[in-house]
Amino acid sequence: MADDVTVTIYMPLTDQPGEYRPVKAVRQREDIYCVVGPVGPGEQWKYPPGTMVRRKSRILPNGKEEMVAMEA
Numbered sequence: 001m002a003d004d005v006t007v008t009i010y011m012p013l014t015d016q017p018g019e020y021r022p023v024k025a026v027r028q029r030e031d032i033y034c035v036v037g038p039v040g041p042g043e044q045w046k047y048p049p050g051t052m053v054r055r056k057s058r059i060l061p062n063g064k065e066e067m068v069a070m071e072a
Helices: none
Strands: 006-012 020-029 032-035 052-059 065-071
Touching (some): 006 032, 006 052, 020 065
C-alpha cells in the first residue's frame, strides 16, 4: 500500500462508550494514519482530526471485525 492512501477506520466515541464511527484516515507511513474530519455534530472522537493513529483489528458491538483507531 502506498502513502497518501485514504482508508476507513472506526473511531471510538468518548461521549458514547462502546460506540464507534467510520471515519477517513490517510496513510502517512507504515501503520501510521492521519485522522481526517469533520467530526459529526455532537460527537466527541477519542482522536480528533489531524491526530496520527495506528489501527488494530477489533470486534465491534455489532459483531463485525473492523480496523479501529488506536494510539500511535
